Amino acid sequence: MLVWERPEPPDRPVPAPLSRERIVRTAIELADVNGLEAVSLRKVAAALDVGPMRLYGYIATKEELLDLMLDAVYAEIRPAGAGWREALTSVAEATRRAVHRHEWLADLIGGRPQLGPNALARGEAVLAAMDGVDVDVVMPVVTAVDAYVIGTVRREIAERRAERASGMNQRQWQAAYGPYLERTFATGRYPALETVIRDAAHLDADETFRLGLGFLLDGIGAGLPT
Amino acid sequence: MLVWERPEPPDRPVPAPLSRERIVRTAIELADVNGLEAVSLRKVAAALDVGPMRLYGYIATKEELLDLMLDAVYAEIRPAGAGWREALTSVAEATRRAVHRHEWLADLIGGRPQLGPNALARGEAVLAAMDGVDVDVVMPVVTAVDAYVIGTVRREIAERRAERASGMNQRQWQAAYGPYLERTFATGRYPALETVIRDAAHLDADETFRLGLGFLLDGIGAGLPT
DNA sequence: TCCCCCTTCGATACAGCGTATTGACGGATA
DNA sequence: TATCCGTCAATACGCTGTATCGAAGGGGGA
Numbered sequence: 001m002l003v004w005e006r007p008e009p010p011d012r013p014v015p016a017p018l019s020r021e022r023i024v025r026t027a028i029e030l031a032d033v034n035g036l037e038a039v040s041l042r043k044v045a046a047a048l049d050v051g052p053m054r055l056y057g058y059i060a061t062k063e064e065l066l067d068l069m070l071d072a073v074y075a076e077i078r079p080a081g082a083g084w085r086e087a088l089t090s091v092a093e094a095t096r097r098a099v100h101r102h103e104w105l106a107d108l109i110g111g112r113p114q115l116g117p118n119a120l121a122r123g124e125a126v127l128a129a130m131d132g133v134d135v136d137v138v139m140p141v142v143t144a145v146d147a148y149v150i151g152t153v154r155r156e157i158a159e160r161r162a163e164r165a166s167g168m169n170q171r172q173w174q175a176a177y178g179p180y181l182e183r184t185f186a187t188g189r190y191p192a193l194e195t196v197i198r199d200a201a202h203l204d205a206d207e208t209f210r211l212g213l214g215f216l217l218d219g220i221g222a223g224l225p226t
Numbered sequence: 227m228l229v230w231e232r233p234e235p236p237d238r239p240v241p242a243p244l245s246r247e248r249i250v251r252t253a254i255e256l257a258d259v260n261g262l263e264a265v266s267l268r269k270v271a272a273a274l275d276v277g278p279m280r281l282y283g284y285i286a287t288k289e290e291l292l293d294l295m296l297d298a299v300y301a302e303i304r305p306a307g308a309g310w311r312e313a314l315t316s317v318a319e320a321t322r323r324a325v326h327r328h329e330w331l332a333d334l335i336g337g338r339p340q341l342g343p344n345a346l347a348r349g350e351a352v353l354a355a356m357d358g359v360d361v362d363v364v365m366p367v368v369t370a371v372d373a374y375v376i377g378t379v380r381r382e383i384a385e386r387r388a389e390r391a392s393g394m395n396q397r398q399w400q401a402a403y404g405p406y407l408e409r410t411f412a413t414g415r416y417p418a419l420e421t422v423i424r425d426a427a428h429l430d431a432d433e434t435f436r437l438g439l440g441f442l443l444d445g446i447g448a449g450l451p452t
Numbered sequence: 453t454c455c456c457c458c459t460t461c462g463a464t465a466c467a468g469c470g471t472a473t474t475g476a477c478g479g480a481t482a
Numbered sequence: 483t484a485t486c487c488g489t490c491a492a493t494a495c496g497c498t499g500t501a502t503c504g505a506a507g508g509g510g511g512a
Contacts, residue, residue: 040469053471053491062470110380111333113388115403120416127418136427137437144438147377154336154376155369162339177341190346192353201362212370219445266498279462279500288499 018050020058024068028102031069036104041065070108071116073098078122079129084224085217087129088142091122092149092213099153106157110150133224141220148216156205244276246284250294254328257295262330267291296334297342299324304348305355310450311443313355314368317348318375318439325379332383336376359450367446374442382431 026047030038041062045052059065077094079087099105114120123142130138166177185194203211253270267288271278285291303320305313325331340346349368356364392403411420429437 041471042469051491053493056471057490107337110377110384112384113381113403115406117410120410120419124416124419127422135422135425139422139426140429140434140437141441143381143434144374144378144441147381147438148370148374148442149377150380151336151373151376151378152370155339155373158336158338177339180341184343184346190350193346193350196353196361196365199361200365203366208366208369211366212373215367215370215445215449216374216442217445218448219441219443222444222448223441267500268498277462279464282500283461 018048018054018058020068022048023055023058023065024072027065028069028072031104032102036107039065039069039104066108067112067116070105070112070114071118073102073105074114074116074118074122076101079126081129084130084133084141085221087126088145088217088220089213091126092145095146095149096153096156096209099157103157103160106154109153110147137224141224144220145213145216148212152209152212156209159205244274244280244284246294248274249281249284250291250298253291254295254298257330258328262333265291265295265330292334293338293342296331296338296340297344299328299331300340300342300344300348302327305352308355310356310359310367311447313352314371314443314446315439317352318371321372321375322379322382322435325383329383329386332380335379336373363450367450370446371439371442374438378435378438382435385431 023044027039027044030043030047041055042052044065045055048054055065059068076098077091079091079094081087081090095109099109114123126142127138130142133141162177181197184190185197249270252273253265256264256269256273267281268278270291271281274280281291285294302324303317305317305320307313307316321335325335340349352368353364356368359367388403407423410416411423
């Protein structure tokens with residue numbers, strides 16, 4: 001076929017110029033779909049139709065990419081409402097919702113100091129909403145709530161993953177780990193555990209989260225002069 | 227040199243037969259010294275003077291090794307004292323001490339459901355020490371304290387690592403991140419944050435931990451009929 | 453007692469990772 | 483126009499977890 005007849009190749013769309021923002025957004029999309037382990041510099045680069053080393057113009061290290069991903073999510077988290085208790089409750093729930101949107105957050109959150117602009121802005125918004133609280137206790141208070149949230153969402157996501165890995169169904173967890181626990185309890189070495197798991201009311205994740213947060217906020221309230 | 231004169235090679239000590247216990251202990255030693263990233267199946271195997279694939283007779287996957295490491299540490303964590311408050315306080319502090327002994331714990335803890343024998347035994351001991359507490363609330367209470375501890379130690383270790391990475395010295399953190407924060411605050415976008423960091427009393431990690439734990443336990447105490 | 457088969461085990465191999473190196477290319481300068 | 487220099491990304495390296503498969507060893511049958 002002669003050149004004249006042969007169509008020109010479809011113009012490769014000029015790859016949109018790279019930017020940290022595009023790189024981070026792509027990485028987050030990959031992580032949302034397939035988890036953190038699907039985020040490799042090669043895969044991110046491939047999704048951007050670019051060689052792996054191109055990314056090193058924008059980030060120095062993979063860790064920096066993870067930092068940027070984490071900070072990007074902090075942009076979604078802001079307190080709402082009036083008064084310290086409502087501010088802390090809302091920011092705790094917003095954080096938990098963000099983790100539900102981005103499960104990989106559970107792997108990163110709390111894992112490194114958050115000094116990115118969005119994390120700082122979140123901190124600023126929280127502190128600003130805590131007016132009236134003694135300047136000397138406000139930091140430990142916020143820190144304690146953050147710690148509670150971090151620990152809770154980690155456990156929650158860990159459990160969710162285990163359930164998912166054991167067969168997708170909602171209560172099929174019992175079918176997977178149940179027998180193991182049955183056998184384990186049958187040894188008679190865990191009587192207290194057995195009693196609680198058999199007899200106690202089982203709260204779902206939402207209720208557990210709110211109950212624990214309520215305990216913490218109650219304790220904080222009792223410790224504040226107000 | 228003739229055979230007769232040449233000494234026999236020192237008997238390679240028959241490599242002690244492998245066992246999960248030996249493998250896990252070796253992995254923990256590696257992690258204690260050089261962090262979790264120093265734990266690779268090859269390095270563990272090399273430390274045991276064994277080929278990498280030998281390990282697959284004892285574990286099916288690297289994740290299983292991490293599970294075993296985590297569970298091994300749970301053996302060190304037990305409650306002490308009488309009454310629910312003392313039990314919870316002691317187990318929280320024991321957990322924190324364990325993380326100080328094994329910094330890599332901060333990366334794993336809370337990251338997967340803990341169903342190993344030592345984790346279960348710890349749970350059993352905690353529940354057994356909580357006698358008198360309503361069976362329906364005892365689980366959420368323990369879960370909340372666990373979550374607080376997990377979140378706190380993660381943040382604490384993250385901060386410690388950042389300090390260490392920025393030059394070993396105790397307050398050189400200020401020299402590393404200080405200027406960045408100075409510049410950031412200079413933008414005037416974080417007035418509340420700036421005020422708190424400048425003016426508030428700064429508690430050390432021990433005090434922060436105990437204060438937050440106190441809040442939580444106070445709230446729990448208020449919620450229990452006792 | 454000898455031989456063969458079957459099982460067990462670990463060396464080799466593979467695909468993927470993060471990133472250091474380096475060679476080629478393009479633009480600015482002489 | 484010729485040369486140098488700085489920039490950028492393709493190649494390459496060392497490492498990872500683990501699948502594969504050939505060899506070696508032990509047990510059973512003739």
